[in-house]
Amino acid sequence: MSDDDYEIGYGKPPKHTRFKKGHSGNPAGRPRGAKNKKPPKGIMKTIGELMRNEAERTVTISENGERIEVPIAQVILRKMAADAAKGSDRARKEFLTLALATQKQQIQERASLFEAVINYRHNAWQELERCKMLDIDPPELVPHPSNVDICMRTGAVTITGPIDVGEQRQLEKWQARKSDFEAELRALHDELELAEDDTLKALIEENIADAESILKLARDEVHVRSTVMTMSEG
Template sequence: MSQPDREEEHREPEQENNIVPYKVGYGKPPVEHRFQKGQSGNPKGRVKGSTNKPKVNTGHGMRAAEEYLRYEAYRPVTLREDGQLIELPAIQAVFRAMGVAAMKGNRFAQKTLAELVTGLEQRDADARFELMGNALDYKKSWSDEIERCEKLGLPVPEPIPHPDDIIIDPRNGGVRILGPQTKEEKTHYDKATARRIEAQEEVSYFADKYRKARSEKNRQLYLENWHWEQRMFDIINDAMPERYKMKLKDRSYREGVSRAGETTTEFFEDRKRPPEERKWRDYVGD
């Protein structure tokens, strides 16, 4: 059948308003195969993984090759292990294959893997002890300066972080900072400390009022406020590093009141509940 005959065979009925009939041919599919209004031409959506393609600036001086290498190294790949499909970053799959080959006796894989691991451990050790050396210098210089100012009666500096907050483990070169490390954190600590002092004052005030009250109604009111402020004190105090902790005076030991060292756990457990069921929402705010 000739092309004109095929087009004539699929000719559609004339539309209203004297529109010229639609002829089927190249670039003119039959009506049942045309895109329908309001319907996507790709109902299955975007091909899986197409959104993960790297967007790398390949302009001069942009080190595009490194970006592509990093993308390929961490691109997820699927492989079969022990009869199960698992997904790993490509670089981890490479190291795993190298490890398997090394365990099977491949000497090149054994040598390469050993060199990679020992080199990694050495760089890690070097970085740790460099950090420890810097921390020791910082800690000593500021401790000496604080001591000098105290002896001379000069204003004592408050460096951030404070040298007493820097904990150094000489056995492995580990360095921890148990205190504020930025001005913003220091401001937060100062506010928390001020609120804790206020809570201590309130606890002592209401404890004294409770002991002296004659009315049972007043005793109950003072007791509730006493326990309220005690819980606030414990919330703040338990969250602070050991150097910043305080011991609460006039603590109540009645059943159901807060206990030192337990409020942090109780607080996070309480936050897992729906907002309307949280018993601590009035203490910390939402």
């Protein structure tokens, strides 16, 4: 059949437009593994962050006649628990499965933290002993191992004071501020005793009230960062 007799139609494109034998119509080809290609890790991380943000986002609900704000995750859990209490086998199974998984995760996290604290105190004492034997200055250890108490019988860990260098710096900063405000407050009280003008007295009293408010904040911050933290394994 000559080219002039070739019938052009559906499934029969002109010969000059057809793919040549031995040549691909897509020279670049599909990338290897494109069909089963997984999304980039960054995308999955973003989805995880979005899920967490949505779970923590608060909505307004009515409870005992009052309007309160609660996280969406709590609303979902309440609905699941309510359905389980009403006799839904599916809701009961899902709720118990989630509760057990959460409890297991909490136990594992506490056990890991307990083990980490034990290792930290052991290594910290070893480092202090090494520095003592070599007669060199020890490193700054926060928390100091002497401030870490571990009860092997109950699994309780008690840490007195800052738990890391960052908190230690914050404690030192607020301690300095506390001392400055205490000195300023004493000076204001001395000025108040010497003041004779009522207008000046009123101004000093206002300054004293402001200084007392700031001093209370500083004292609270020092207390929080100097307090005892207790963690139980069980």
